[in-house]
Amino acid sequence: MKKKIYYWGPFIDKVATVKAIVNSAKSINKYSTKYEASIIDATGEWNDIKNDYPGVNFIDLNLNFYKSLPGFSFIKSRISYLIIFFRCFFPLKKLLEKDRPEYLIIHLIVPLPLVLFLLFKFNTKLCLRISGKPKLSFIRKNLWKISSKKIKKIFCPTEETKNHLINQKIFDKEIFVLEDPIVEIKKINSLSKENLDKDFHKDQIILIGRLTKQKNFALFIEAFSLIEQKYPNLKANILGYGELQKNLEELISIKKLKKKIFLLGFKKNVFNYLKNSRLFVLSSLWEDPGFVLIEAAATNTTIVSSNCSSGPKEFLQNGKGGFLFKNNSIIDLSNKIVDSIESTEQDLFIRKKNSKIQSKKYSTFKHAKNLEYLISL
Numbered sequence: 001m002k003k004k005i006y007y008w009g010p011f012i013d014k015v016a017t018v019k020a021i022v023n024s025a026k027s028i029n030k031y032s033t034k035y036e037a038s039i040i041d042a043t044g045e046w047n048d049i050k051n052d053y054p055g056v057n058f059i060d061l062n063l064n065f066y067k068s069l070p071g072f073s074f075i076k077s078r079i080s081y082l083i084i085f086f087r088c089f090f091p092l093k094k095l096l097e098k099d100r101p102e103y104l105i106i107h108l109i110v111p112l113p114l115v116l117f118l119l120f121k122f123n124t125k126l127c128l129r130i131s132g133k134p135k136l137s138f139i140r141k142n143l144w145k146i147s148s149k150k151i152k153k154i155f156c157p158t159e160e161t162k163n164h165l166i167n168q169k170i171f172d173k174e175i176f177v178l179e180d181p182i183v184e185i186k187k188i189n190s191l192s193k194e195n196l197d198k199d200f201h202k203d204q205i206i207l208i209g210r211l212t213k214q215k216n217f218a219l220f221i222e223a224f225s226l227i228e229q230k231y232p233n234l235k236a237n238i239l240g241y242g243e244l245q246k247n248l249e250e251l252i253s254i255k256k257l258k259k260k261i262f263l264l265g266f267k268k269n270v271f272n273y274l275k276n277s278r279l280f281v282l283s284s285l286w287e288d289p290g291f292v293l294i295e296a297a298a299t300n301t302t303i304v305s306s307n308c309s310s311g312p313k314e315f316l317q318n319g320k321g322g323f324l325f326k327n328n329s330i331i332d333l334s335n336k337i338v339d340s341i342e343s344t345e346q347d348l349f350i351r352k353k354n355s356k357i358q359s360k361k362y363s364t365f366k367h368a369k370n371l372e373y374l375i376s377l
Contacts, residue, residue, distance in 0.1 A: 004035070004038065005028060005035050007038070010040075010042035012045075012081075016131075020180045020181065022039070041061060042061050043063055043065050089112060102124065110128065130157075132161070144170050149172065153377075154173065156175060157179060158288055181367035183364065185298075192272050204278060205235070205279045206238075206281070207238045210242040211263075214284055215285075217238060217283060223330045236260065237264055279304060279337070280296035281305075287311055288310050298359040302322065305322055321351055323340050
């Protein structure tokens, strides 16, 4: 009989970590011979999308208050976290006492399970998954520190984040790098053949992500305005939605780029768009290392990325797998876009080959085998 792994990661917005949770659970159920995985549906956050993930088991806490949460702006999100903490406290405790899973892997809103394990004893081993380079507030740093002895394993996605956490001297145990499960070759090949939006411009620049401060799309718009006269036929497609939509539309208008840069909204399948683009640009202020960066590499798309904290540089091997520009630099970004456009086919081939090799570290199969090995240590 397989041992149980439960995932805890209630979300208020569909950030990349949500995809990591789903793919991790799915990969365990598909490839592991020792474990079976289930995701805890804490607030009803999975209700509308469960059917999109065959091969994933969900355990419902039967609370279903997700749609009544205040929202995901900075202040509203903090209120939402508090509501989730207090309303899920005893239902999660009851579930762990009843089901006794072998492992509980916590991704999001981790203070709740950490506090539970500090206050009560469970026949479950706790694993902390740190996604992205964490902002170490006083509360977070000290909660992690006092919870360290209760945590069986700690995982993070990159060496840079691992070294950062070691230097902070928070945990009293080893920290392991566990790459996110992102790449499914058969799925990518299939999705790459789907139809494109009629407004999409082929063989042009593409950017993908939520329209937020982190993604820094305004920087790209500013950089594009510096080179568009030199390349009059160059266009850019931005896929995503978010709170900065109007701001970006206004900036595009001010720069007189309405016929050059197009906001195409959210696309469930991005692989067909990546496959039909000449260049992917990651303009983020921070990533670790960025799901869409790895997806671009897997689809053989040339990459221009910010040298931001904490992951693109590591993934792109200091520029061997793409073009790195100084973080938040309009001039350097515009220069690197020009470099990519004017590079030889041989140079682009080598960079794309190197990044594609790197992307294989993020396969769902490798993730399942690595996770199975690490939790058993």
